[in-house]
Amino acid sequence: MSKAIQAIRGMNDCLPSETKVWQMVEDTLRRVAGNYGFAEIRMPIVESTALFKRSIGEVTDIVEKEMYTFDDRNGDSLTLRPEGTASCVRAGNQHGLLYNQEQRLWYMGPMFRHERPQKGRYRQFHQFGIEAFGIATPDIDAEIIMLSARLWKELGIAEHVTLELNSLGSNEERAAYRDALVEYLTKREDKLDEDSKRRMHSNPLRVLDSKNPDVQAALADAPKLSDYFGEETQAHFAQLTAYLDNAGIKYELNERLVRGLDYYNRTVFEWVTSSLGAQGTVCAGGRYDGLVEQLGGKGTPGVGFALGIERLVLMLTSLEKLNNIRPQVEAYVIALGEGADLTAMQLAEQWRDEVSGIRIQNHCGGGNMKKQMKRADKSGAHIALILGEDEIANGQVTVKYLRGQHEQQQIDLAQVAGLLASIM
Ligand code: ATP
Numbered sequence: 001m002s003k004a005i006q007a008i009r010g011m012n013d014c015l016p017s018e019t020k021v022w023q024m025v026e027d028t029l030r031r032v033a034g035n036y037g038f039a040e041i042r043m044p045i046v047e048s049t050a051l052f053k054r055s056i057g058e059v060t061d062i063v064e065k066e067m068y069t070f071d072d073r074n075g076d077s078l079t080l081r082p083e084g085t086a087s088c089v090r091a092g093n094q095h096g097l098l099y100n101q102e103q104r105l106w107y108m109g110p111m112f113r114h115e116r117p118q119k120g121r122y123r124q125f126h127q128f129g130i131e132a133f134g135i136a137t138p139d140i141d142a143e144i145i146m147l148s149a150r151l152w153k154e155l156g157i158a159e160h161v162t163l164e165l166n167s168l169g170s171n172e173e174r175a176a177y178r179d180a181l182v183e184y185l186t187k188r189e190d191k192l193d194e195d196s197k198r199r200m201h202s203n204p205l206r207v208l209d210s211k212n213p214d215v216q217a218a219l220a221d222a223p224k225l226s227d228y229f230g231e232e233t234q235a236h237f238a239q240l241t242a243y244l245d246n247a248g249i250k251y252e253l254n255e256r257l258v259r260g261l262d263y264y265n266r267t268v269f270e271w272v273t274s275s276l277g278a279q280g281t282v283c284a285g286g287r288y289d290g291l292v293e294q295l296g297g298k299g300t301p302g303v304g305f306a307l308g309i310e311r312l313v314l315m316l317t318s319l320e321k322l323n324n325i326r327p328q329v330e331a332y333v334i335a336l337g338e339g340a341d342l343t344a345m346q347l348a349e350q351w352r353d354e355v356s357g358i359r360i361q362n363h364c365g366g367g368n369m370k371k372q373m374k375r376a377d378k379s380g381a382h383i384a385l386i387l388g389e390d391e392i393a394n395g396q397v398t399v400k401y402l403r404g405q406h407e408q409q410q411i412d413l414a415q416v417a418g419l420l421a422s423i424m
């Protein structure tokens with residue numbers, strides 16, 4: 001026998017037992033995005049490498065070490081998208097959706113990053129993202145945070161996530177702060193690790209969210225970004241927090257929250273959980289007012305977030321929040337005796353016609369009552385509809401309840417559609 005080929009490390013199959021959870025999550029994401037008037041956009045999975053270098057930034061983990069980049073047969077450098085915002089802005093610019101307009105968009109799909117695979121961190125993973133263009137005021141920042149909060153509520157995990165919030169100020173404010181921070185870091189260079197020393201010159205703000213406790217200790221008296229904020233940034237942030245307070249959304253101010261992508265300004269936020277171990281960030285986002293222009297469009301403000309669907313699925317599973325997942329089918333049809341399979345197949349079709357949306361699995365492959373009942377049980381159906389020779393002769397069906405304590409009963413064929421409708 002030849003050796004079986006395996007999937008690529010960090011790129012997972014999603015098996016039927018898991019797709020139920022995924023579909024429930026995806027349905028919730030779509031529905032809640034719709035609740036806030038957001039429309040879906042779908043972008044290609046492969047883009048020009050330049051798009052991500054220009055938007056995410058050359059000196060970021062993603063661009064430095066995580067992208068799947070390759071030359072295609074024409075010699076063009078292409079990259080499997082590591083995130084969605086850059087593609088979304090590219091598409092918006094290309095099709096004239098952004099300048100002087102307002103767009104509220106969402107997307108969902110696979111992203112690719114060459115990271116070390118571990119729980120909650122994969123090389124192909126899936127994001128759901130929200131992007132709002134054309135609105136500079138913080139009401140829209142609040143609106144998308146409220147949208148995310150509603151997601152947690154609907155998924156039943158609201159008590160397990162907390163919101164961290166910060167402002168990164170304007171480009172000018174950050175530039176002034178950057179000088180002060182570099183000066184501070186230069187005096188403590190001996191206390192920094194190699195990564196931070198390198199970042200100190202290329203991207204000093206990233207040093208702030210170093211996970212190294214020694215680096216964090218060295219940052220104890222570092223200058224604060226918020227001390228460099230002018231009136232406009234202060235007012236923007238104060239208004240955002242007022243909207244959140246008014247909506248009853250709790251947050252923790254975290255001055256060290258800087259995000260790993262270069263395009264953010266002003267609002268940044270993350271939803272974090274303690275129930276996932278090291279991979280604690282479920283959802284992250286912020287404002288990116290300069291990005292549209294940076295990618296060749298005319299200046300248009302933007303704000304958005306992305307969440308990791310694998311991390312949500314892991315959370316729901318480990319917290320056992322899976323009650324609202326429907327079984328694969330409502331009813332399972334069993335046929336016993338000569339010619340009963342013909343009638344069963346015909347009736348199953350008739351019931352699918354009569355009860356819109358009903359999910360009926362018809363037993364195929366024959367076998368005795370025991371074998372067919374075993375399959376019926378395994379299907380997850382609420383009821384088995386049994387058609388034997390007697391039932392068929394009398395124009396009836398035997399209903400066996402597979403969940404709960406109901407007595408088995410015989411009903412007329414004419415009553416089946418009503419019964420099916422009642423168990424959907
Ligand atoms: P992290 O700090 O965990 O690496 P990040 O800052 O790189 O996250 P973003 O680029 O902001 O993540 O992506 C938004 C969300 O996408 C994350 O909060 C997370 O839920 C999810 N995510 C990011 N990278 C991965 C990955 N490799 N595997 C699974 N989910 C991921």
Ligand code: MG
Nearest residue numbers: 061062115260
């Ligand atoms: Mg990362």
